[in-house]
Amino acid sequence: MDHRFLGIPELTDVPRVAVVIDVMRAFTVAAWAFSRGVEKIVLAPTIEEALALKEGNPGWLALKDGAPAAGFDAVNSPALLRSRDFAGRTLVQKTTAGTVGALAVAEAPLVLCASFAVAGPTARYLRSRAAGLPVTFVVTGEEGRADEDLACAQYIGERVADDGVAAAPYLHRARNSRAAAELAAELRAGSHPDDVALCLEVDTFPFAMAARTEDDLTVLRPVVAPEPSSGGR
Template sequence: MSIVGMDAEVPAGTVVIVIDVIRAFTTAAVAFERGATDIVCAASVEAGRDLRRLHPDRLLIGETGGLKPADFDFGNSPFEMSTARLDGRRFIQATSNGTRGLVRHPSPAALLAVSARNVGATARWIGKHHAMTPCMLVCTGETAEDRACATYLDDLLRGAEPRREDLIAGIMDGAAEHARGYARQPAAERVDLSRDLPFCCDVDRSAFAMVGEIRQDHVVLARVPC
């Protein structure tokens, strides 16, 4: 089992677990909790727009530079998802790291999206379906939260009992890194994570894995109870 960055080469036939805690796959998990039926993950904002033109009934969610594009229905925000009526709706999601990282793996044994919110369910799904298959944990960001989630999941898969407090501390460290980066941006380009962080830190709230089905130019995530 290996923890790698988004640009690492991942061998075919590996279980690929793509991690984005702040905020793409926390947003996706909350959307599923609120009744979304599936989420098409696009490699870029433009690819998301192209898919929306093909499927105008789908809601388009995501970000560029952390902020919601004007023509998107929602930003990359679990808080926004938590206040929306989403029962039966289908989504297209396009983000700078999470969805872009998800579509980079054409030949995995299985492909999963994970955040702290569904990390335990993800471990259970892998243990049930791919216990003997090599795994690669892909951190799509360079800040502390994705590495903390990967370490926590790695421990679960190895049969250890990691501490939630350590994972939450790693997420908060990552949020502080994001905040320092945004503070250097012009005011109009800064992202306020304060309403999203409680959702990002809510470990194991979602009792489902998010399993990807690979299509020609995108990945469709489905909610799989565990």
């Protein structure tokens, strides 16, 4: 399977298969939100549209990057979501990088959104649903240079071929990334001291996350991935 690793500004065509990576923190947050009962996540292009979607759909919740703000129900922090109860709810998510990357490839026939938390299921989903197809990994952070996102993308790419690939070297890169340092130093608003550790947990959840167009919206949902093969991770 051929892989490309591109930043959002480098996307010049619609890929057949796209895997959008945001480790710290959008798609770690999305995975945690699904684990807490969220039914679907609507990816919003702007803060204003996120609020409008919430206002126009009673019962929907909204989440964004940064500090808590009027109209938003949550911030982009996995640690701050892990004790919430979102059973059956729809969450509108707007972030600086992850949601932007997903929307940039929304027309692709297959779009997965991923982080280390769902790395193995994402690799197995690719193996079962996109065997032999070229994969474009969208490295969302720092215009494609964020090492935590690139490390995760490369790790998933390797696990497509070999589910037993060791995570340690990739996690080391992510742990020493600029984003991890900024989170650890509490330089990013709307964060929690446990965020870095949660973002560096591998295969926390058993599902992959697929984005599709529903009623002119880009909607992210958990999808069932094949079980690990005998002897895999």
